[in-house]
Amino acid sequence: MVPRANRLVGGAMLGVLPAGFAIAVGELCAAFVGPGASPIIVVGNKVILLTPEPVRRWAIRAFGVQDKHVLLAGIYAVLTVAALVIGVLALRLLWFGVLGIVALDGFGVFAALDVPARDVLDVLPVLVGGVVAVGVLSWLARLWNAMPESATSAAPDPVDRTAPSSRTSRRTFVQASTATAGLATAGILGGRAWQRSRYSVSAARAAVVLPAATGPVIASGRGYDFGKSGLPFVTPNADFYQIDTQLITPQINPHTWKLRIHGMVKREMTISYAELLARPQVERLISLACVSNEIGGRLVGTAKFQGVLLAELLREVGVADEADQLLSTSRQGMTIGSPTKVLLDGRDAMLAVGMNGVPLPPEHGFPVRMVVPGLYGYVSACKWIVDIKATTFAEKAFWVQGGWTQLGPVKLASRIDTPQGGPVGPIGGVLAIAGVAWDQHVGISAVQVQIDEGVWNRAQLAAVPSTDTWRQWVYLWTVPDADPHTIRVRAFDARGRPQVAKATIPYPSGVTGLHTITVYGR
Numbered sequence: 001m002v003p004r005a006n007r008l009v010g011g012a013m014l015g016v017l018p019a020g021f022a023i024a025v026g027e028l029c030a031a032f033v034g035p036g037a038s039p040i041i042v043v044g045n046k047v048i049l050l051t052p053e054p055v056r057r058w059a060i061r062a063f064g065v066q067d068k069h070v071l072l073a074g075i076y077a078v079l080t081v082a083a084l085v086i087g088v089l090a091l092r093l094l095w096f097g098v099l100g101i102v103a104l105d106g107f108g109v110f111a112a113l114d115v116p117a118r119d120v121l122d123v124l125p126v127l128v129g130g131v132v133a134v135g136v137l138s139w140l141a142r143l144w145n146a147m148p149e150s151a152t153s154a155a156p157d158p159v160d161r162t163a164p165s166s167r168t169s170r171r172t173f174v175q176a177s178t179a180t181a182g183l184a185t186a187g188i189l190g191g192r193a194w195q196r197s198r199y200s201v202s203a204a205r206a207a208v209v210l211p212a213a214t215g216p217v218i219a220s221g222r223g224y225d226f227g228k229s230g231l232p233f234v235t236p237n238a239d240f241y242q243i244d245t246q247l248i249t250p251q252i253n254p255h256t257w258k259l260r261i262h263g264m265v266k267r268e269m270t271i272s273y274a275e276l277l278a279r280p281q282v283e284r285l286i287s288l289a290c291v292s293n294e295i296g297g298r299l300v301g302t303a304k305f306q307g308v309l310l311a312e313l314l315r316e317v318g319v320a321d322e323a324d325q326l327l328s329t330s331r332q333g334m335t336i337g338s339p340t341k342v343l344l345d346g347r348d349a350m351l352a353v354g355m356n357g358v359p360l361p362p363e364h365g366f367p368v369r370m371v372v373p374g375l376y377g378y379v380s381a382c383k384w385i386v387d388i389k390a391t392t393f394a395e396k397a398f399w400v401q402g403g404w405t406q407l408g409p410v411k412l413a414s415r416i417d418t419p420q421g422g423p424v425g426p427i428g429g430v431l432a433i434a435g436v437a438w439d440q441h442v443g444i445s446a447v448q449v450q451i452d453e454g455v456w457n458r459a460q461l462a463a464v465p466s467t468d469t470w471r472q473w474v475y476l477w478t479v480p481d482a483d484p485h486t487i488r489v490r491a492f493d494a495r496g497r498p499q500v501a502k503a504t505i506p507y508p509s510g511v512t513g514l515h516t517i518t519v520y521g522r
């Protein structure tokens with residue numbers, strides 16, 4: 001009988017090695033059919049879509065923009081445990097292990113096929129990986145079983161009295177395992193590098209020359225930025241928050257990209273990237289906010305977006321009066337539904353191609369995304385957009401299926417960016433309390449700051465290019481002492497209505513509540 005410890009070692013070898021090898025083969029296959037078909041990515045993207053909405057919300061709250069790394073780590077952990085179980089089963093009986101692989105790989109096949117924007121070839125990496133896993137498992141199991149039981153003991157005898165043949169069989173197994181591990185590592189790393197080099201759009205993106213914007217160009221940025229909050233008025237692309245359901249950034253070739261506008265329209269339209277760039281371009285400073293943003297949270301940013309006004313395209317296709325929803329779809333099948341009325345009410349809803357003077361970064365939707373001032377991203381800001389369908393709200397978009405409200409107007413909000421709470425000073429010195437307030441397409445008329453439940457003091461407001469961006473504010477306060485003090489902010493919209501003070505969670509329509517911090521002088 002093989003000792004328990006050796007069963008574990010054997011199980012690890014027979015489980016983890018075939019799994020690793022299968023992943024490597026999958027990555028290599030994915031270098032031919034596309035990085036999105038890599039087994040880990042296919043499974044991860046499926047897990048994201050299968051995740052119940054409350055868990056998804058919890059993950060965004062707990063991990064923020066790190067949620068994807070956490071998910072990947074989780075997938076590797078689950079896979080390792082599953083592989084161990086498969087390996088231990090295979091020690092009992094090879095067929096148990098094979099069945100385990102079939103079950104695990106079956107989920108991968110399901111994940112590859114059951115996606116909105118399916119490409120049958122995407123099933124190839126998981127399928128080939130599964131077959132290879134069975135092969136490697138049977139091969140290693142045969143070598144393992146060829147060793148006499150004494151040879152499978154973990155620690156070799158100081159004086160090796162085993163027969164020469166058993167030593168050979170052990171050496172064969174060790175060599176086979178090492179080779180498998182080495183090839184698996186090389187395959188995974190090499191496959192991924194190959195995918196990047198074959199599919200990266202960085203060269204195509206670098207070659208894009210954005211045409212000059214012809215519409216009214218934004219007034220100079222002076223006056224929008226107090227320079228007091230530590231955060232700039234315009235968020236650099238690298239610091240712009242990112243929220244989506246893709247484990248890897250889609251790489252879309254702008255030369256083959258097309259957008260189809262269809263559904264309840266008079267004249268369907270298909271437009272290429274070159275045709276979009278040839279149209280009159282506008283550029284606008286717009287603040288984009290995520291509905292999942294918590295009170296005081298950072299899932300909001302401001303950028304100079306360049307693109308084509310959507311209303312012009314919509315008028316050309318002639319959207320039917322009954323079509324109350326424009327349903328956008330990304331290349332990967334994400335659906336985002338926006339109210340037609342809002343997109344046609346004269347605001348600068350656009351198909352954006354540029355962000356802060358450069359072509360859209362891939363993670364923000366290259367080559368084209370939608371941006372609509374005044375609506376949360378989940379009902380407006382479809383990245384990697386390829387399709388707009390004029391339809392009715394009877395057709396439910398992704399986030400709405402998860403229970404988020406159908407119309408997602410941004411809620412009036414304000415945030416303290418500095419100080420961030422904790423020690424401030426010096427005592428007796430003047431402290432700039434500063435931050436931003438936003439209510440896109442409505443506008444901010446006032447911001448007030450309250451210290452320790454006292455009177456509400458009027459903050460100073462910076463200029464804004466339009467009502468479509470956040471507005472910086474600053475309030476100067478003399479730090480009185482070393483006692484703890486709470487600082488609270490509230491904004492008023494352009495009609496003079498105050499922010500709703502009652503604190504809520506983001507679900508299902510975005511938070512209300514006042515950002516409050518505690519400081520003490522030092």
Ligand SMILES: Nc1nc2c(c(=O)[nH]1)N[C@H]1C(S)=C(S)[C@@H](COP(=O)(O)O)O[C@H]1N2
Pocket residue numbers: 240241242243244245246288289290291330334336363364365376377378381382383384
């Ligand atoms: N294709 C696609 N577009 C998407 C999303 C997505 O998951 N997939 N997320 C939306 C959400 S919820 C928000 S808040 C914004 C975020 O845009 P950003 O990542 O560029 O900041 O994109 C929107 N567009």
Ligand SMILES: [Mo]
Pocket residue numbers: 243289290291292376377378
């Ligand atoms: Mo969002």
